[in-house]
Amino acid sequence: MELLWRANACFSRFFERFSGAPVSGSEEERLAILQLHELLEAVGALLDGGLQSATNRDVREALRRYRENLIRLRRELAIMEGSAIACRVRLDSRRQHLYGAKAWCAAARAVS
Numbered sequence: 001m002e003l004l005w006r007a008n009a010c011f012s013r014f015f016e017r018f019s020g021a022p023v024s025g026s027e028e029e030r031l032a033i034l035q036l037h038e039l040l041e042a043v044g045a046l047l048d049g050g051l052q053s054a055t056n057r058d059v060r061e062a063l064r065r066y067r068e069n070l071i072r073l074r075r076e077l078a079i080m081e082g083s084a085i086a087c088r089v090r091l092d093s094r095r096q097h098l099y100g101a102k103a104w105c106a107a108a109r110a111v112s
Contacts, residue, residue, distance in 0.1 A: 003042055004063065007069075011073065023080050036073070
């Protein structure tokens, strides 16, 4: 039960901090995703052990909330992926402009 509670709290913190925000690639972002991954692995091991067949009402409620968080995480990660792809496209465009400017500068120096 404690692990499910921690996992759901971790989801809540992740959503509060990163939901709707553009991907920045920050260390904070990386650590938050790593923490989620570790908790997902741990809860997965519990589920493999048959936790989903528990009849305790609190456990069932925590599992329901966990499932909802997983569904929301899937949506959030898709949004983050789209944001990261858009950022990469912008960076690639800027790099091409910088290469063009560098080539122009080199050509201008050669002519002078």
